[in-house]
Amino acid sequence: MGTRASICIIATSMWSFFHKLGSPPWLYKISGSILRWLLPITVVALAVGLAWGLLFTAPDFRQGNSYRIIYIHVPAAIVALAAYYIxxxxxxxxxxWKMKMADIAMKACAPIGASFTFLALVTGAIWGKPTWGTWWVWDARITSMLVLLFLYLGVVALYEAFDNKEAASKACAVLALVGTVNIPIIYKSVDWWYSLHQPASIKMTGGSSIDSSMLYPLFWMIASVYALFACCMMLSMRVEILKSEGKTGWVKRLATESNS
Amino acid sequence: MNQASSRIESTLSSAQFCRRLLRRQLVLAIRRPVEIGNPLLFFTMVVALFPLGLGPAPAQLAEFAPGVLWIIALLSNLLTSDAIFRGDFEDGSLEQLLLSPQPLYLSVLAYIGAHWLVTGLLLALVSPIFAVMLNLSTASIPALVGSLLLGTGVLSLLGCVGAALTVGLRRGGMLISLLILPLYMPVLIFGSAAVNAAVLGNPAGPYLAILAGMLCFAVALAPFAVAAGLRISIDA
Structure with missing residues (x-):
């Protein structure tokens, strides 16, 4: 009986949280108070992680100093993939559920995700030149990241093409869902396709597990880049909320309060 | 008389409705044979571009032929998919279709089926001629036709998703290729892999089976995305 009651309480409180998420003023307020501490923490964490990874870890036995780009490349790639699923x-x-805030989150996610994907591709190319001897390989992972970038840009382009922004978000949602099916298929297909043509002569030089002295700063950077993503999302969503709610009372009050 | 006919109309089963819609689409296509001929002409012309660009050496052409034929099939499918819903959207009959009590899934499938019959099927049937022109080995022609038959079905289904999402937009043409090309890539990979396998004397069966699996998957899911896309475009 007691457990059922507590489950009920948890369910109702979760529902009310979910319900509040749909309210632009609440989301604007709560994201503002989160950003007030998350933004400085992210900046410090990124600075610490970059200094740790780029300056204080030991150089790699085979790759020398060039491997240090891993501290930007891997977190960017992980967040780029996670952003698509978000x-x-x-x-x-x-x-x-026809939640307007979910629309805004989706719209904010596309350019941010595209930027992280682009960053992952560029850092990958820069890393590839000294270690693989080439800027670009049509390897499964690289090709699927490139397709991921195309999918993000497709969502952005589709959103911009519609005059009616409500229809634009719905159309983008359908496209994003269709793309979700595509990414694993692309990944597997290119994997098989590539291995058919020629044996993978170029592989990630890994294979040997990463030493913990290199792994800890990597984990640190992954967490920091996730925090950076969260900050970008919230900042971008706040701008969108203000744009779409510009004519409502609470935004006007906000503007007059901050002016006075 | 009118009452009787309206009763017949109201008791029209979904399958009958779907068949009539398919027939209507095909009749519309046949009345304008140029529309059917254009993709084939495009296919021919682009095939002629490759010997000019790559040089006419037969061995080299044969090496590129599987990928070239597949890419051209993909492009001609892409160029025709923009127009699937456009006419019906402009004269309002698409709106009537959405209002009708028939399941949209089946109606959409009729549109896709008609599109595949006038582009994919025809391309697959004429592809052996171009395969010979590009010096592709005759042993690999069954794999080429089979992979095109299955693959263009998937392409039509995916192209329809893009067409449904962009039908309400004034400048759909360029946008639709940006949306659909990433979705076409797995089909291209397996389609050309099937032909390449046949060229090397390996069995193409596994690739054709994967293409058939993708076709089943797309038939099951893509019409829902098309239906959602059409509703969004009509509402906008």
């Missing part, structure tokens, strides 16, 4: 999830939520 975008698709937000799209699904907005299609199913």
């Amino acid at each position: 975008m698709a999830l937000a799209g699904a939520v907005s299609l199913i």
